[in-house]
Amino acid sequence: MTRDVFIFKPETVQEILVNATRALGATMEYHEARLQAELLLAHALETTRALLLARLDETMSPERAARYAANVARRAQHEPLAYILCHAEFYELDFVVDRRTLIPRHETETLVELALAAARAAPVIVDVGTGSGAIALALAHNLPHAQILATDISPDALAVAQINAARLELESRVKFRQGDLLEPVVERFDVLASNLPYIPSQRFAELPREIRAFEPRVALEGGEDGLAVMRRLLAQLGRHAARGAVAFLEISEEQGKSAVELARQTLPRAAVTLHRDMEGLDRVIEIELGDAGE
Ligand SMILES: C[S@@+](CC[C@H](N)C(=O)[O-])C[C@H]1O[C@@H](n2cnc3c(N)ncnc32)[C@H](O)[C@@H]1O
Structure with a gap:
């Protein structure tokens, strides 16, 4: 040797x-x-x-x-790169992410664009199901005077959102509340933006391992038809909306027709519009509540 x-x-x-x-x-x-x-x-x-x-x-x-x-x-x-690097970019901002929260997706930027255009002078802006804080913090960053309320059912996700708010120096203008959908919000909203879980339960097993085995199930699974959580939110909108309020809800590309129908059934006096993302896929429903708020 x-x-x-x-x-x-x-x-x-x-x-x-x-x-x-x-x-x-x-x-x-x-x-x-x-x-x-x-x-x-x-x-x-x-x-x-x-x-x-x-x-x-x-x-x-x-x-x-x-x-x-x-x-x-x-x-x-198969662990996602974003979790290993503890970092994801969203709307040109840098977010800390780990397994406590969903990795913000590029397609959600469409929801932010739409909400931004509507929220310029809105006194009460709400993000329901904030996860890493991506939507709420992107809105706050681009609306320098806005105060934003963000909710999530997951205390773990909110802990990450709080870290991101501090890193982006937006803690004084974005407040996080833990709870189910709009329950923790007593204020009436003028603009609401929400990306709730929308994967149908039976499709969960078919998701790539990157997603299925690593991202929080509560951030992904939307019941039998994928619209279960949104259905409950739609039922809460009227009593939480200010006069003339507008809500933007992200959907999956196959849900356009069913989500529009569901919104029209639940809120017959509201005007519902379907928006596509940059790839031309159905991505967001806009609900102008008018005087549909109680
Ligand atoms: C698809 S993720 C979106 C996260 C973030 N808004 C984004 O776009 O990256 C859905 C989020 O909704 C939260 N969520 C699920 N059910 C909820 C409920 N009933 N009430 C409030 N938040 C909920 C999950 O914890 C998760 O953070």
Whole structure:
């Protein structure tokens, strides 16, 4: 046996990256594996992906390499990258996310756009089912004088939302309340924005493992037809709405027709409009309550 065997041979960043890409390649396409390996590596080296190239010949400390390997193993087990990096971008803002809350989705930005246009001078703005705080905080950031109330049934999600409010320096204007739908809100709302769970229960098992095994079930599952939580919210809207109030509710792309019908049945005096997202898919129903509030 030569002496070399006993000498620790540090690996270069390049070698580590190749191994990580190979490990991730077992569960995804090569180019995706390489991208994810690079993003995790940039995180491990506290740099950006663009700057990695200049560091490929460096050696990595064993501690750092071990932490990187642990994160690659998590990703190989299908844990979403956002949870491993504890970060997600939404409406050009940086959010902390972990398994206590849903990862905000790009398609929800349509709901924010619509609510923003309606909320410019609204005294009471409410986000129901706030999760990471994504919608409420995006609205507050873009409406510098607005006060926003945000509810969630999950105390865990609200703990994350509170962290995000502090990081974005919006704590004084966004208040979080725990409870079922609008129950914790005594104020009458002028604008309401809500992205409630809408996956039909029988579809839950078909969701990709990334979602099904890692994101909170309470953030995803919407009962038999996916509209169970929204149905209960619609029934609460009238008695919580100010005169002339408007509500924006996110739906899945297959729910346009049924969600519009449901809203019209529940609130016959309201005007209901269906909006598409940037991909042309049904995404939001808008309910102008007029004098439908009690
Ligand atoms: C689809 S996630 C949306 C999270 C966040 N608003 C977003 O768009 O990223 C649905 C959220 O609604 C919350 N939720 C589910 N049922 C609820 C209820 N009955 N009352 C209040 N919040 C509820 C979940 O905890 C979860 O945070």
